[in-house]
Amino acid sequence: MGVTKHGKVAVLTNYREDSTSAAIGAYSRGVIVNSWLIGSTDKSEDTREFVQGIVASPEAKQVGGFSLVCGHINEPLAIVSNRSADMDQITWVATEKNQTRGLSNTSFDDRTWPKIIDGEQLMEAAIDEHVQKGDREDEDALIDRLLQVLNTDTLPRLSEENATIETYIHHLRKSIFIPLIGAANDRDRAAERTAAARVEDEMNTPANGPPDQSYTCGSYGTQKQTILLARPDGRVRYFERTLYDNDAKVVPVGQGDHSFEFNITE
Known part of the structure; x- marks a missing residue:
């Protein structure tokens, strides 16, 4: 996930395959x-034009399954997946105000x-409650509300x-927050609910490097939580x-926080 000072934004989710072999590609997502x-x-x-080029490129077919959201801030965003039934069809979101659309490790539809x-x-409830508070609640409070959404843990044990x-692969679709999976049996459950992580990060694989294998081993779960806020003024x-x-060690709440602010430049 990323955003630039020129207003470009992109979010990519890996597609949840039925087996780990299908999730491994020749190139990094x-x-x-x-x-x-x-x-x-x-x-x-x-x-x-960009998304159509991605769909048509040979490299896209050699990457593990993904859904890509991309576009410009305050403009419609395109969604495309290289595992969709109709790969050439591009879906558009953020085409009007007050839209809430969810995307996870599957096709958008x-x-x-x-x-x-x-x-x-x-998310709709969190935003509505923030709006109702008006000037009594600042931007940091909105971020706290959205973090509560991201902390929603309904994963069956x-x-x-x-x-x-x-073992858990078919249950991951049931919970927004994924607690640590693959940890030692005596790990504190309270710590699991606070934070979880995948030890290996697939994005570290070079574009021309060996296929990523981290999906199949080590600890897995929610490592980072990201919130992107964009105002009409840029x-x-x-x-x-x-x-x-x-190293799969808990980062105390707040100590791993990073916040960046900027205005989009034309």
Whole structure:
């Protein structure tokens, strides 16, 4: 996920495959995001043309399954997946005000995932409550409300000892927040609800490097929580909270927070 000072924004979610072998590609998905963000800074660069080029490129077919959201701040955003039934069809969101649309590790038109429906409803409620507060609640309070949405943990706890990501894979669609999976049995459950992480980050794989294997091993869960706020006047705030470090150690709440603010330049 990223946003530039020229107003380009991109969000990529890896597609939840039925097996780990299907999730591994020859190229990093991060290349797809960067190709939009670090491309031309000219706002006239057409989002539709870019996405159609991604769909037609041989590299897109060699990347593990993904859904890509991209476009310009305060303009319609395109969504495309290289695992959709109709790969050439591009979906557009943010075409009007007051739209709330959820996307997770599946195609955009898949409405069977509880976490997507829950996320849309909880986000709408959080925004409505913030608006009702008016001047009594600032931007930081809105971020706190949205973090509460991201902390929603409804993942069923399986009885199997030493459960792995493979064991849980079909349950991940049920919870917005994913607690640590693959941790030692005596790990404090309270810490799990506070934060979780995947030790390996697939985005670290070079574009021409070996296929990423981190999906199949180590600890898995929610490592970072990101909130992007954009105002009509072009002011952007990018907030990110790190919950676990790369050694799977808990980062105390607040100590892993980073916030960046800037105005979009033409």
